[in-house]
Amino acid sequence: xxxxxxxxxxxxxxxxxxxxxxxxxxxxxxxxxxxxxxxxxxxxxxxxxxxxxxxxxxxxxxxxxxxxxxxxxxxxxxxxxxxxxxxxxxxxxxxxxxxxxxxxxxxxxxxxxxxxxxxxxxxxxxxxxxxxxxxxxxxxxxxxxxxxxxxxxxxxxxxxxxxxxxxxxxxxxxxxxxxxxxxxxxxxxxxxxxxxxxxxxxxxxxxxxxxxxxxxxxxxxxxxxxxxxxxxxxxxxxxxxxxxxxxxxxxxxxxxxxxxxxxxxxxxxxxxxxxxxxxxxxxxxxxxxxxxxxxxxxxxxxxxxxxxxxxxxxxxxxxxxxxxxxxxxxxxxxxxxxxxxxxxxxxxxxxxxxxxxxxxxxxxxxxxxxxxxxxxxxxxxxxx
Numbered sequence: 001x002x003x004x005x006x007x008x009x010x011x012x013x014x015x016x017x018x019x020x021x022x023x024x025x026x027x028x029x030x031x032x033x034x035x036x037x038x039x040x041x042x043x044x045x046x047x048x049x050x051x052x053x054x055x056x057x058x059x060x061x062x063x064x065x066x067x068x069x070x071x072x073x074x075x076x077x078x079x080x081x082x083x084x085x086x087x088x089x090x091x092x093x094x095x096x097x098x099x100x101x102x103x104x105x106x107x108x109x110x111x112x113x114x115x116x117x118x119x120x121x122x123x124x125x126x127x128x129x130x131x132x133x134x135x136x137x138x139x140x141x142x143x144x145x146x147x148x149x150x151x152x153x154x155x156x157x158x159x160x161x162x163x164x165x166x167x168x169x170x171x172x173x174x175x176x177x178x179x180x181x182x183x184x185x186x187x188x189x190x191x192x193x194x195x196x197x198x199x200x201x202x203x204x205x206x207x208x209x210x211x212x213x214x215x216x217x218x219x220x221x222x223x224x225x226x227x228x229x230x231x232x233x234x235x236x237x238x239x240x241x242x243x244x245x246x247x248x249x250x251x252x253x254x255x256x257x258x259x260x261x262x263x264x265x266x267x268x269x270x271x272x273x274x275x276x277x278x279x280x281x282x283x284x285x286x287x288x289x290x291x292x293x294x295x296x297x298x299x300x301x302x303x304x305x306x307x308x309x310x311x312x313x314x315x316x317x318x319x320x321x322x323x324x325x326x327x328x329x330x331x332x333x334x335x336x337x338x339x340x341x342x343x344x345x346x347x348x349x350x351x352x353x354x355x356x357x358x359x360x361x362x363x364x365x366x367x368x369x370x371x372x373x374x375x376x377x378x379x380x381x382x383x384x
Contacts, residue, residue: 013055015270016146020047022277023147023173027154029284036158043106043157046114047150049099054121054145056092060085061125061132109156117149139181139200143174165227172223173277179216180273182209183253183266210254217246224280234297235283238304242276245311264318268311275307 024043028036096118103114123129124141131141151170155162185201201209221243225231231239246269253265282303286296 013051015274016051016055017048018274019146019177019277020044020051020150022274022281023150024154025281026169026173026277026284027151028158029160029288039157042102043110043153046099046102046106046110047117047153049095049102050114050117050121050145053092053095053099053118054124056088056095057122057125058132060088060092061127061130106157110153113149113153113156117145117153120145120149139178140174142181143177147174147177165229168223169227172220172225172227175216175220175223176273176276177220179213179220180270182213182216183269185209186253186262186266207254210250214247214250217243217250221276228280228283230287231283232293232296234300235279238279238300239276241304242272242279242307245308246272249315260318264315267319268314271311271314272307275303275310279303279307 021040021044024047025040028040028043099114099118100111103111120141124131124138124145132138134141148170151166151173152162155166182200185199200212204212221239225236225239228235249265249269249272253262253269256262256265279300282299283296286299291299
């Protein structure tokens, strides 16, 4: 039981939970009243259970890749904490049962949406479908999981009829999400390249990935503004300011090659994206509460200042890392004191260069990918 509790804690991803809550609340048009807030909490329970199910399936499928990319990350208990696969399977099954059970109390339509969420989450990670290896299709699948279905759940929970505005809003939210989610592959590019996982970044390279993200940001922001009721000058200016900040950060990321600065830029872009969603949600909530135009303008301006301030802090200081040195590396081997592993030796682990997955100018060639995959699978020391 203690091991299962540790797994549940490790699988809790606050940024993902926040995205689910924002998209669900947007589907409920802000959930401003007390009744709406309680309904929001009830609808969040099956969504969080779906999230745990999807993350558990993904960790089970990507265990070998995570051993390369995230060996020291406590949020990956299979490769960090020695968690058994059977425990992770138990967590996935239990989360699916909780999701369906909680959705059944909300009605037939919410139950169908949650069931679809579980199916898509499984199809993303598990074979034989495994949409995670399908490049741009993988990003679209994640948009369905984290944008379309949560928004739809919010609409059916409040009994609202779907309209053209809803379709345009979902399209804008999904495009913005795709523009952000393709950037997560920068962190995982080394293991993805080694194991032949053909993500958009692996196939297209750095520059094209950033341009694709910028296009999604721009189109998605435009669609959201058009679908937003009574946007006003202040809201429009706030959203466009955040869009300009995101495009500037993407332009910097396009030419940045230092891993630490890459992480800082991508984390800052994520903050801007969440700030844009929170600004939109606040606007809908204030409209539902009947606040005056002046009160709405002051609140939206304050949110913009808060988002830009947090973005500046992240850009200058970077995220607080949770990576730690794996315990196995803390115990030196018998040869560490020999002259072969001295600090001045060219073979020393501290001075040996780490080869880049591909040149900065573009994506790896097919021959390079084939050779990398062949060498990895044939090497006795490769993670299995």
